[in-house]
Amino acid sequence: MTAPEHRAPELPATRRARLLLAGVLLSLFLAMLLARALGEAGLEQTALFYVGVPALVAVTVTLTARPRTAVGVALATTTIGLALAGPLLDEGVVCLVxxxxxxxxxxxxVGVAVQRVRERGPGGRAPALVAAPLLAVMLLEGVGGVSLLPREDAGSASVVVDASVDEVATALASAPDYGPFRSAFLRAVPFPHPVHAAGAGLEVGAVREVEFTPRRSLGIGAEPTPRAMALEVVRSEARDDGGAVVFAVTDDTTLARWMDLHQAEVIWWAEGTGVRVTWTLRYTRTFDPSWYFGPVQRYATDQAAAYLAATFTPDGAR
Structure with missing residues (x-):
């Protein structure tokens, strides 16, 4: 009869690695479960999603795996979660970026806060008691319509062109020739790009049908879906020294997942030897938290307004 084999005791490093892997997998599972639940409840654009999910990842990894570098592991786990979010949650590139x-x-x-509380013991809980209510307030943004900042906002851009008032009006009334984005931000994200427009005229009731590059979801087996925007002139004014036109967005499958764009206004007036043209895009912010998505969306619409100002500049003035 042979003596039973004795396994060598598990090394601390091996045990730590197994625990870390279990913590990472558990945090990812809980994060995906929470994301799905929030999506089913219509809360995927609230702070409960964009703050709650990464907070859950950081807390779960830190408390279950107890890594030496909690922040590094939390960031690595978040990276894995982002990589899985596209295929599993059918998210697009713009939303993820x-x-x-x-x-x-x-x-x-959150990883830093939990790590410090764990290391300092009862004496380190005071900062957590202060941070917890703040985190709770942040999580509530978007739930039940709660918002710290106004949802109605606008982006604008102005340019002076070397052209006459009539030449500017003619350019605005004609179908544009869309060029590439000049803004590094619009190119890097990347935002949908207009490729073709049908319709002309500045009189009230004139319409525009704008075709954009298709949406390319990262979902498994997802096919590119077409995107377009329909606009109608609802106010038009033309004078010898300038004018103003307001386009109402009547249909939008381009930015609907990103913001509720409802109006584009362009005004122009003679200034010196040229004409100043100002574009304003009015929208309703649909994503929370407001302190993050508010400035991001405002900057994006500022850049989009600048693109329109450059696109509708008369050929001879470019």
Whole structure:
């Protein structure tokens, strides 16, 4: 009869690695479960999603795996979650790129806070008691219509062109020739790009049908879906020294997942030897938290307004 074999005791490093892997997998599972639940409840655009999910990842990894570098593991787990979000949650590139800095920031901040509380014991809980109510307030943004900042906002851009008032009006009334984005931000995200427009005229009732590059979801087996925007002139004014036109957005499958764009206004007036043209895009912010998505969406619409100002500049004035 042979003596039973004795296994060598598990090394601390091996045990720590197994625990870390279990913590990472558990946090990802809970995060995906929470994301699905929030999506079913219609809360996927609230702070409960964009703050709650990375916070859950950081807390779960830190408390279950107890890594030496909680922040590093939380960020690595968030990266894996972002990589899985596209195929499993059918998210697009724009949403993931825009949300990534927020998700990383929340994961890092919560990871640091939980790590310090764990290391300092009861004496380190005071900062957590202060941070917990703040986190709770942040999580409530978007739930039940709660918002710290106004949802109605606008982006604008102005340019002076070397042209006459009539030449500017003619350019605005004609179908544009859309060029590439000049803005590094619009190119990097990347935002949908207009490729073709049908319709002309500045009289009230004139319509525009604008075709954009298709949406390319990262979902498994997802096919590119067409995107377009329909606009109608609802106010038009023309004078010898300038004018103003307001386009109402009547249908939008381009930015609907990103914001509720409802109006575009362009005004122009003689200034010196040229004409000043100002574009204003009015929209309703649909994503929370407001302190993050508010400035991001405002900057994006500022850049989009600048693109329109350059696009509708008369050929001889470019």
């Amino acid at each position: 825009i949300a990534a800095p927020l998700l990383y920031g929340v994961a890092a901040a």
